Amino acid sequence: MEYLKIENLRKTFGGVVAVDNVSFDVEQGTLLGIIGPNGSGKTTTVNLITGFLKPDSGKVLFKGRDIAGLRASKITNLGIGRTFQMVKPFYRLPAFKNLVVPLFSPRVKRMGGHYGEKDTLALDILEDIGFERDSAVPYKPASILPHGYLKRLEMARVIALQSELIVFDELYSGLTLAEVASISPMIEKLIETGKTIIMVEHRLKELFKIAHKIVVLDQGKKIAEGSPREIMKQPSVKKAYLGVEL
Amino acid sequence: MLVYGFINSVILMMIALGFSITFGISRVANFSHGGFYILGGILTWYGLIKLGLPYFLSAGLSIIIVGIIGAVMYRVVLVRLRGLELSEVIATFSLGIVILELLRGLGVFGYEFRNPVFIDGSVEIFGVGVGIQRIIIVCAGAVLLLILHVFVHHTKMGLAFRGVAQQEHTALSVGINPDQVSMLSLAMGSIMCALAAVLILPLGVISVDEGYDILIKALAVCIIGGLESTLGVLVAAFIIGYIEVLTSMYISSSLTSVIPLACMLVILLIRPSGIFGKSKEIEERV
Ligand SMILES: Nc1ncnc2c1ncn2[C@@H]1O[C@H](COP(=O)(O)OP(=O)(O)O)[C@@H](O)[C@H]1O
Ligand SMILES: [Mg+2]
Numbered sequence: 443m444e445y446l447k448i449e450n451l452r453k454t455f456g457g458v459v460a461v462d463n464v465s466f467d468v469e470q471g472t473l474l475g476i477i478g479p480n481g482s483g484k485t486t487t488v489n490l491i492t493g494f495l496k497p498d499s500g501k502v503l504f505k506g507r508d509i510a511g512l513r514a515s516k517i518t519n520l521g522i523g524r525t526f527q528m529v530k531p532f533y534r535l536p537a538f539k540n541l542v543v544p545l546f547s548p549r550v551k552r553m554g555g556h557y558g559e560k561d562t563l564a565l566d567i568l569e570d571i572g573f574e575r576d577s578a579v580p581y582k583p584a585s586i587l588p589h590g591y592l593k594r595l596e597m598a599r600v601i602a603l604q605s606e607l608i609v610f611d612e613l614y615s616g617l618t619l620a621e622v623a624s625i626s627p628m629i630e631k632l633i634e635t636g637k638t639i640i641m642v643e644h645r646l647k648e649l650f651k652i653a654h655k656i657v658v659l660d661q662g663k664k665i666a667e668g669s670p671r672e673i674m675k676q677p678s679v680k681k682a683y684l685g686v687e688l
Numbered sequence: 689m690l691v692y693g694f695i696n697s698v699i700l701m702m703i704a705l706g707f708s709i710t711f712g713i714s715r716v717a718n719f720s721h722g723g724f725y726i727l728g729g730i731l732t733w734y735g736l737i738k739l740g741l742p743y744f745l746s747a748g749l750s751i752i753i754v755g756i757i758g759a760v761m762y763r764v765v766l767v768r769l770r771g772l773e774l775s776e777v778i779a780t781f782s783l784g785i786v787i788l789e790l791l792r793g794l795g796v797f798g799y800e801f802r803n804p805v806f807i808d809g810s811v812e813i814f815g816v817g818v819g820i821q822r823i824i825i826v827c828a829g830a831v832l833l834l835i836l837h838v839f840v841h842h843t844k845m846g847l848a849f850r851g852v853a854q855q856e857h858t859a860l861s862v863g864i865n866p867d868q869v870s871m872l873s874l875a876m877g878s879i880m881c882a883l884a885a886v887l888i889l890p891l892g893v894i895s896v897d898e899g900y901d902i903l904i905k906a907l908a909v910c911i912i913g914g915l916e917s918t919l920g921v922l923v924a925a926f927i928i929g930y931i932e933v934l935t936s937m938y939i940s941s942s943l944t945s946v947i948p949l950a951c952m953l954v955i956l957l958i959r960p961s962g963i964f965g966k967s968k969e970i971e972e973r974v
Contacts (some may be wrong), residue, residue, distance in 0.1 A: 493860075494857070513865065514860040515859075515860050515865040516865075518860070518861060523861070526857070526858070530855050530858045530861075531855065532850070532851050532854045532855050533854055533855070534854055535847075535851075535854065542847060543847055543848065543851045543859070543862055544863070546844045546847065547862050547864065548863055599858075599861070599862060603862055
């Protein structure tokens with residue numbers, strides 16, 4: 443049984459076919475990259491998998507169970523976490539409180555703990571991800587944090603959630619090379635600890651270094667699938683990415 | 689004047705708080721607020737006078753019943769209308785009218801519909817005689833604000849509520865069901881509304897028309913203060929509360945009912961988001 447199996451997923455918005463009969467599998471403990479030009483349906487695919495959109499047709503089989511169309515909070519509690527391409531922190535909460543919210547989610551409930559006790563845990567997670575603990579940064583409201591920190595906060599949220607399958611939507615966009623270089627190893631570490639990851643990414647060079655498999659979307663359709671090495675050679679991919687150096 | 693303005697302001701705050709809490713968390717403008725208020729009062733009256741229940745039992749039950757009605761209204765009707773703001777307003781307003789007009793049809797009119805004060809008597813404050821009921825209202829208002837503050841800022845449920853209010857998508861992505869939170873926010877708002885009714889109505893008779901008045905007052909206070917701001921509710925209640933008392937003392941008491949509306953219009957003209965309201969953040973796509 444496949445860990446995650448996407449079957450003939452389709453979603454239209456009015457006349458626009460955003461995702462057009464897309465199918466692919468993700469093996470447990472691997473990293474799948476989804477690439478494609480802007481508007482090719484990557485974010486829509488993420489939304490369909492994580493319950494933020496209902497597909498017109500098709501299935502999302504997670505460990506054999508069709509989860510397509512379930513409420514997003516339900517899917518989260520089944521173990522699938524996501525980040526947002528456009529960062530969406532709880533703007534008026536301090537950075538560390540942003541993590542206390544997921545730490546109280548039903549998914550991590552078994553760890554117990556009362557209000558206040560989870561603050562330390564939240565600060566630990568933030569420290570691991572590069573929020574200097576002794577600085578004021580973890581205590582600042584999310585609304586005044588720079589973009590690089592907000593991106594990392596997105597990632598910290600799914601780590602706090604202890605999701606087993608994590609979907610990152612353009613986590614690297616807007617980050618400096620140095621920031622990407624510091625985050626990439628963390629993602630590899632997540633894989634090592636048994637997590638499964640789907641990364642929608644525009645930063646192909648960085649993605650190809652850590653991905654096991656790549657799916658290429660163009661105008662809602664899957665146009666190629668294979669190892670990063672194979673994908674780099676595909677003429678159809680080069681065409682879709684006209685001008686992008688692979 | 690000082691004392692009466694103060695009491696009047698606290699009363700206004702109590703009336704508006706339930707509306708503001710519900711809106712602040714779930715963005716539902718509960719236009720059945722006035723209906724719930726009168727319902728809370730009349731249920732208490734019914735339990736007390738007709739069924740002979742002890743006062744506090746009758747009041748407690750009424751508050752719980754109104755809370756449940758609020759939650760059911762969300763669960764059955766509003767959940768289908770989420771995002772359609774006008775439909776939400778029409779639905780809640782209709783329910784409010786149904787409640788009020790049903791009560792009118794059942795013959796709720798006149799002096800007999802009156803809840804007794806909790807404790808008779810009055811004390812003197814700054815040389816003014818003040819009924820004990822009014823003192824109870826002021827104390828209850830302060831306690832309510834305190835409880836609310838502790839709930840929102842120091843409990844995990846309060847944190848979840850703030851999460852949903854600030855960023856619904858992210859709340860969903862960490863496993864919070866916003867519909868559940870919104871339902872609870874309606875229950876909470878309705879409970880506060882009925883609580884206000886139980887405390888305040890003994891000062892006068894229970895009349896159906898007051899239901900409409902209460903809704904307008906709650907709206908005025910919330911819009912002037914800024915719709916989701918509890919601090920705004922407090923400040924706006926005091927502004928309107930004192931202007932009302934001043935008007936009835938120095939101009940004419942028949943004008944007081946116009947004051948909240950006049951203040952609301954002025955604020956809408958000069959600062960549409962209210963004194964403490966935040967201008968809308970730009971909605972981003974998922
Ligand atoms: N909520 C929506 N309403 C209408 N059209 C949408 C919506 N979301 C996405 N689309 C359209 O679907 C297509 C795919 O968009 P998206 O999945 O965001 O692409 P990507 O993430 O690959 O850039 C685009 O044409 C976009 O305009
Ligand atoms: Mg996208």
